Amino acid sequence: MRQVPPTHRRGRLGSRGRAVPQRTCVGCRVRAAKSDLLRLVAVEGVLVPDHRGRLPGRGAYLHPDPACLELAERRRAFPRALRLAGPLDAGPIRSGIGLR
Ligand SMILES: [Zn+2]
Numbered sequence: 001m002r003q004v005p006p007t008h009r010r011g012r013l014g015s016r017g018r019a020v021p022q023r024t025c026v027g028c029r030v031r032a033a034k035s036d037l038l039r040l041v042a043v044e045g046v047l048v049p050d051h052r053g054r055l056p057g058r059g060a061y062l063h064p065d066p067a068c069l070e071l072a073e074r075r076r077a078f079p080r081a082l083r084l085a086g087p088l089d090a091g092p093i094r095s096g097i098g099l100r
Pocket of ligand 1: 025026027
């Protein structure tokens with residue numbers, strides 16, 4: 001029996017057949033390719049999209065989908081994912097989601 005690493009079992013493969021980095025959406029909790037998710041970071045209490053993956057600090061990953069944003073907010077997933085205590089303003093995300 002051939003051993004298949006867990007990440008390869010249902011992971012998506014890149015164009016050249018290699019496993020791509022995966023992250024879990026903080027909204028729907030579904031794992032997806034990192035490139036399919038929007039990285040969010042908190043800057044002074046405001047959630048901002050990190051389109052280039054360059055902003056420092058902890059990031060939370062979310063599908064660029066209003067439904068996932070709503071789920072994440074309802075479950076207070078952002079403070080948990082970012083290890084922050086206070087509430088976060090998701091306004092910029094809400095207006096920018098889906099635009100990428
Ligand atoms: Zn999602």
